[in-house]
Amino acid sequence: EVQLVESGGGLVQPGGSLRLSCAASGFTFSSYALSWVRQAPGKGLEWVSTISGSGGSTYYADSVKGRFTISRDNSRNTLYLQMNSLRAEDTAIYYCVRHKGGYSSSCFDYWGQATPVTVSS
Amino acid sequence: DIQMTQSPSTLSASVGDRVTITCRASQSISSWLAWYQQKPGKAPKLLIYKASSLESGVPSRFSGSGSGTEFTLTISSLQPDDFATYYCQQYNSYLFTFGPGTKVAIK
Numbered sequence: 001e002v003q004l005v006e007s008g009g010g011l012v013q014p015g016g017s018l019r020l021s022c023a024a025s026g027f028t029f030s031s032y033a034l035s036w037v038r039q040a041p042g043k044g045l046e047w048v049s050t051i052s053g054s055g056g057s058t059y060y061a062d063s064v065k066g067r068f069t070i071s072r073d074n075s076r077n078t079l080y081l082q083m084n085s086l087r088a089e090d091t092a093i094y095y096c097v098r099h100k101g102g103y104s105s106s107c108f109d110y111w112g113q114a115t116p117v118t119v120s121s
Numbered sequence: 122d123i124q125m126t127q128s129p130s131t132l133s134a135s136v137g138d139r140v141t142i143t144c145r146a147s148q149s150i151s152s153w154l155a156w157y158q159q160k161p162g163k164a165p166k167l168l169i170y171k172a173s174s175l176e177s178g179v180p181s182r183f184s185g186s187g188s189g190t191e192f193t194l195t196i197s198s199l200q201p202d203d204f205a206t207y208y209c210q211q212y213n214s215y216l217f218t219f220g221p222g223t224k225v226a227i228k
Contacts, residue, residue: 035217045165045208047217059215062122095164107155107212109176111164
């Protein structure tokens with residue numbers, strides 16, 4: 001059974017940093033691209049960042065480019081999102097998602113349960 | 122970036138109704154479109170990929186159609202479990218974008 005379990009969310013002040021983690025199981029981790037998708041309170045879904053299975057290719061939404069860094073440790077089956085210079089508008093729940101078929105350009109077939117991030121003073 | 126719109130934003134329907142949701146892309150995305158269902162407090166669930174392919178385990182009352190810039194999600198006979206918010210998503214480019222969502226409510 002595919003499982004994606006996010007952690008690391010919490011309350012942080014504007015300008016602060018946070019690192020999210022996503023522990024994966026039930027599939028060959030290194031064969032799948034993964035992404036982070038967020039959802040602000042009461043709002044829709046927003047794609048944040050994607051990383052290829054090897055980790056060699058990464059993609060970012062303009063809203064987070066230069067502030068967030070996606071990475072993965074294929075030996076630990078774990079995905080990360082390092083979030084720096086956090087803003088109030090980054091407040092959301094953050095989902096870890098798997099790309100269908102493993103391709104970076106594909107849609108998302110499995111979603112974690114999300115971890116909440118609140119940016120507030 | 123490719124912008125996605127959905128209509129309607131909310132619809133009220135009864136059990137057994139046929140429901141259609143429309144999604145439009147600001148430029149052609151071929152058939153690189155997915156549909157997700159999200160219930161309150163839960164993660165989205167993939168229903169349809171590549172515009173018309175049914176994800177494994179999804180009931181056959183769900184179907185998708187379209188290509189280019191206009192797409193539809195149809196629920197042939199609405200069931201109590203189907204009351205939720207539905208999102209379309211384009212994956213023609215790496216700057217993935219979602220539609221704003223359509224909430225299907227009980228009439």
